[in-house]
Amino acid sequence: MFWQPGMMPIQLLMTLGVIFVLFVIGHTFIKKTFGKGIPMLGQGALVMLAAYITFKFVITPPIPYSLLVTYMGLVGLVTALYISATEAQWSETKKPIINTLLGVTPTYRGVRAVAFVAIPLFMGWQTYTSIAPPKEFPEPPELRTVHPAPPQAIKVHDKNFTLQTAKNPFRVDAKGEYLEVGKEQAFFDSNPWDPKAEGYLKYVREGGAVFFRNCHFCHGDNLDGRGIFAYAWRPIPANLADPGTIAQLQETFVFWRISKGGMNAPREINPWDSAMPPWEEHLATDDIWKVALFEYWHTGFFPRTWD
Amino acid sequence: MSDSQIRPTSTSGRSRWAAWALIGGAVMLAGGALVLARAHAEEKKAPEAAGTSYRPEKPTDDQVARGAKVFFKECVWCHGPEGAGDGPGALRLWPRPRNFNAGTFKIRTTASGELPTDDDLFLTVTNGLPGSAMPSWEGVLTEQQRKDVVAFVKTKMVKDRNFQDKDEEFHVISFDGQVPSSAESIKRGQDVFLNKGKCVQCHGPEGRGNGNLTQKDDWGFPIFPADLHQCYNFRGNRRDPYNPRNIFREVSTGLNGTPMPSFADVLTVQDRWDVANFVISLCPKVKIDPITVKPTINFVLTSDFVNGALPTTADDPKWNTVEPHFVGLGGQITRKPQNFNRRIEEVWVKSLYNKDSIAFLLEWDDRNESHAEGPNLPPPVNVADLTIPVAYYANKMVFDEVKDQFKDLYPGEKYPEPVIYNDAVEIQFPAEWQKLVAPERPFFILGDPIKPVDLWKWQSDGSVVAYTGHGINGANGDPEIVPRKTVIKAEDAHFKNGRWYVILTRSLKTDDKENDVQFDVNKYIPISFQAWDGDNGEAGARMSLSAWYYVVLKPLTPTKAYVYPFIMIGIVVGLQWWVIRKTQSIHNGNGGRSGAKKK
Numbered sequence: 001m002f003w004q005p006g007m008m009p010i011q012l013l014m015t016l017g018v019i020f021v022l023f024v025i026g027h028t029f030i031k032k033t034f035g036k037g038i039p040m041l042g043q044g045a046l047v048m049l050a051a052y053i054t055f056k057f058v059i060t061p062p063i064p065y066s067l068l069v070t071y072m073g074l075v076g077l078v079t080a081l082y083i084s085a086t087e088a089q090w091s092e093t094k095k096p097i098i099n100t101l102l103g104v105t106p107t108y109r110g111v112r113a114v115a116f117v118a119i120p121l122f123m124g125w126q127t128y129t130s131i132a133p134p135k136e137f138p139e140p141p142e143l144r145t146v147h148p149a150p151p152q153a154i155k156v157h158d159k160n161f162t163l164q165t166a167k168n169p170f171r172v173d174a175k176g177e178y179l180e181v182g183k184e185q186a187f188f189d190s191n192p193w194d195p196k197a198e199g200y201l202k203y204v205r206e207g208g209a210v211f212f213r214n215c216h217f218c219h220g221d222n223l224d225g226r227g228i229f230a231y232a233w234r235p236i237p238a239n240l241a242d243p244g245t246i247a248q249l250q251e252t253f254v255f256w257r258i259s260k261g262g263m264n265a266p267r268e269i270n271p272w273d274s275a276m277p278p279w280e281e282h283l284a285t286d287d288i289w290k291v292a293l294f295e296y297w298h299t300g301f302f303p304r305t306w307d
Numbered sequence: 308m309s310d311s312q313i314r315p316t317s318t319s320g321r322s323r324w325a326a327w328a329l330i331g332g333a334v335m336l337a338g339g340a341l342v343l344a345r346a347h348a349e350e351k352k353a354p355e356a357a358g359t360s361y362r363p364e365k366p367t368d369d370q371v372a373r374g375a376k377v378f379f380k381e382c383v384w385c386h387g388p389e390g391a392g393d394g395p396g397a398l399r400l401w402p403r404p405r406n407f408n409a410g411t412f413k414i415r416t417t418a419s420g421e422l423p424t425d426d427d428l429f430l431t432v433t434n435g436l437p438g439s440a441m442p443s444w445e446g447v448l449t450e451q452q453r454k455d456v457v458a459f460v461k462t463k464m465v466k467d468r469n470f471q472d473k474d475e476e477f478h479v480i481s482f483d484g485q486v487p488s489s490a491e492s493i494k495r496g497q498d499v500f501l502n503k504g505k506c507v508q509c510h511g512p513e514g515r516g517n518g519n520l521t522q523k524d525d526w527g528f529p530i531f532p533a534d535l536h537q538c539y540n541f542r543g544n545r546r547d548p549y550n551p552r553n554i555f556r557e558v559s560t561g562l563n564g565t566p567m568p569s570f571a572d573v574l575t576v577q578d579r580w581d582v583a584n585f586v587i588s589l590c591p592k593v594k595i596d597p598i599t600v601k602p603t604i605n606f607v608l609t610s611d612f613v614n615g616a617l618p619t620t621a622d623d624p625k626w627n628t629v630e631p632h633f634v635g636l637g638g639q640i641t642r643k644p645q646n647f648n649r650r651i652e653e654v655w656v657k658s659l660y661n662k663d664s665i666a667f668l669l670e671w672d673d674r675n676e677s678h679a680e681g682p683n684l685p686p687p688v689n690v691a692d693l694t695i696p697v698a699y700y701a702n703k704m705v706f707d708e709v710k711d712q713f714k715d716l717y718p719g720e721k722y723p724e725p726v727i728y729n730d731a732v733e734i735q736f737p738a739e740w741q742k743l744v745a746p747e748r749p750f751f752i753l754g755d756p757i758k759p760v761d762l763w764k765w766q767s768d769g770s771v772v773a774y775t776g777h778g779i780n781g782a783n784g785d786p787e788i789v790p791r792k793t794v795i796k797a798e799d800a801h802f803k804n805g806r807w808y809v810i811l812t813r814s815l816k817t818d819d820k821e822n823d824v825q826f827d828v829n830k831y832i833p834i835s836f837q838a839w840d841g842d843n844g845e846a847g848a849r850m851s852l853s854a855w856y857y858v859v860l861k862p863l864t865p866t867k868a869y870v871y872p873f874i875m876i877g878i879v880v881g882l883q884w885w886v887i888r889k890t891q892s893i894h895n896g897n898g899g900r901s902g903a904k905k906k
Binding site for chain 1: 381383384399440444596605607609637638640642643645652750831857859863865871880883894
């Protein structure tokens with residue numbers, strides 16, 4: 001329609017203004033054509049309906065419920081003020097209600113009969129649903145922190161690692177020089193199974209072997225957290241290919257999480273639900289560094305660094 | 308403007324409405340046509356025409372080079388650098404990754420023994436092979452990348468055959484003459500299954516894949532017939548598990564490399580469609596998660612109230628009032644001993660309760676009924692070593708033949724003799740769930756020292772105990788089972804045609820408030836499940852297990868829910884009557900104060 005996502009409040013006011021003008025024109029036309037306009041109560045109801053449709057369906061992206069309530073409240077207030085502005089208008093507004101209550105014509109009597117059967121039945125139904133126990137039992141939402149604060153240092157296989165300063169010993173080129181984060185991009189397109197691969201690329205291959213013997217059962221062949229066990233776990237395994245996981249983290253953070261697993265992680269991740277093994281119980285330290293190297297190579301992400 | 312121009316006359320008014328209706332109709336038709344055109348454009352391209360005219364495309368060098376790049380990033384880890392299905396991942400996978408060298412492919416539209424079409428391979432890469440570690444590569448690899456990697460595999464990894472060889476024949480099957488599913492077709496299909504096709508011989512009397520457990524594939528590895536009740540685990544289901552076309556295709560072409568032959572010569576086209584409809588009818592109709600190709604898991608299961616005694620047999624009609632609840636099980640690989648090659652992947656649970664007790668009916672497929680040969684001691688930690696090949700536990704009966712084969716593949720590794728343990732199942736609850744602040748729970752793998760769990764364990768020797776879990780004892784790798792006095796009853800525990808049925812019953816409340824889970828109605832009580840396949844070397848902490856679910860004992864509707872609404876109706880009617888009387892007295896008694904019409 002004439003509403004585009006991202007339109008500013010001025011455009012909203014203009015949209016409402018256009019609707020208002022159209023309404024006035026339409027009402028005048030109806031008055032001239034049929035001799036009488038829509039009763040005041042009906043006009044008020046139409047305005048509320050038009051406003052609701054605009055707020056709920058025309059405006060994109062959808063506005064939050066609280067905002068919808070605020071806007072409808074404002075429109076309702078203005079409408080109420082208008083239809084009760086003068087004594088004449090107020091009595092015109094009340095007329096259909098009073099006519100219904102008194103049943104002045106057969107039509108009004110019919111409407112009264114229908115309404116006065118529907119309202120008690122509706123109230124009875126509401127009472128029942130509020131007392132009767134629920135039939136549906138939805139899963140309760142459970143919040144957890146995905147990236148808790150890491151400890152300052154950890155001990156893996158009797159060796160201490162200070163997480164802020166430790167470096168991946170396998171992040172080296174063929175000559176054994178440390179590869180600054182970013183430099184490994186040169187190898188992202190290379191073949192780690194090239195028999196002549198040395199340094200970084202060779203360790204990527206060895207890390208891949210570790211990954212596909214241990215990790216892919218949960219984290220998947222695509223590293224997307226959809227391995228063959230993933231459907232059984234809750235929460236599901238981390239999607240390493242998503243930019244919100246290892247791409248946001250330092251390499252030592254990943255080293256910590258792999259070594260210590262979920263059951264030894266801080267309380268805010270809900271460790272009681274985590275199937276993530278403490279891999280220090282199953283793998284050598286070198287294997288853990290290599291598998292971290294492999295994960296970054298495969299996903300094409302760089303670990304976070306201080307600079 | 309004059310009145311006659313403003314007020315529409317009947318004919319011009321009608322023609323105006325007609326004009327609008329026409330425009331509106333035209334807009335709708337155009338929109339509908341657009342939608343249909345788009346839908347057609349998105350339809351997958353039609354499969355190859357049936358017959359012998361199909362010839363595969365010759366891949367270009369560019370394609371093969373691009374495919375190599377994809378292969379050595381994504382595929383080599385399982386399929387190996389020479390495509391021999393011996394990549395590092397193959398160590399712990401069963402079924403093993405495909406060995407491409409012989410050109411043997413399972414899921415095809417070509418006759419038995421023939422090479423697949425390009426589209427067959429493309430669809431395998433796109434959809435993956437559910438029930439195995441081969442994932443769907445759609446969304447990860449572009450369509451071009453998938454075609455390229457197929458080209459690479461065909462050219463460089465298939466070594467014993469040549470797709471372009473003039474002597475290679477491609478008899479593409481026809482899917483014409485599909486018989487829609489109906490009660491009659493399913494009945495005929497059952498007859499084919501039992502008699503004409505003799506599918507029961509391998510797939511078992513109920514089709515749970517337990518008919519023949521001694522078979523091997525072309526490479527000498529153990530292979531089991533498919534459990535036909537798990538259609539979402541069929542390799543060739545193309546992520547469309549309930550489509551009988553998949554069964555028709557497998558039955559018509561056979562699965563190369565496996566003992567599953569083609570039945571095209573033995574069964575007519577109608578037979579094959581009938582048996583396809585029958586096989587699909589065996590699979591429970593549930594909502595399938597399109598990404599995992601497994602039933603969507605609802606982590607809240609409910610227990611319904613029944614009047615009178617709880618059922619004591621699995622076929623009691625009282626169980627029919629509840630839907631079976633799917634519980635997914637993963638292998639326990641968090642602590643030693645790790646169970647990468649778990650055999651039990653799912654348990655179906657039903658629960659009923661009455662005013663005293665609660666009962667859980669657990670059903671799960673297990674191809675082999677296992678009973679421990681000696682004392683059912685769990686395997687020592689170092690048995691499930693890193694280096695033990697996974698198919699080791701697949702089948703004791705062929706173990707000796709397989710053992711030598713693995714000695715060559717993985718020289719220097721330890722292969723202890725396989726031990727058979729009891730089949731078992733276990734239900735786990737937090738011991739004192741009322742004291743927990745949600746969402747905190749005990750560690751889902753058998754509890755932890757601070758928050759213990761109440762465990763109800765049944766084993767195939769008929770024993771059932773309640774014991775407390777404090778987690779896995781790191782040194783031994785298994786939980787300490789010290790039975791408590793609490794009585795759990797196991798009813799009607801029996802194994803039939805490849806499926807276990809066990810009912811575990813206990814009173815809602817017990818005296819041991821500290822160790823026994825106490826059941827309250829209308830509360831979310833955490834629950835989880837573990838299972839053991841005794842002839843897969845599973846015992847102790849070497850098991851399949853589920854995540855934490857919740858069980859809710861559904862409350863009954865109280866009497867007041869039926870009484871109060873009528874009271875409310877009475878009040879509202881009274882109010883209405885009062886409002887009318889009041890309005891009448893205002894407007895009629897005072898002579899039309901508000902101007903309402905008098906008559």
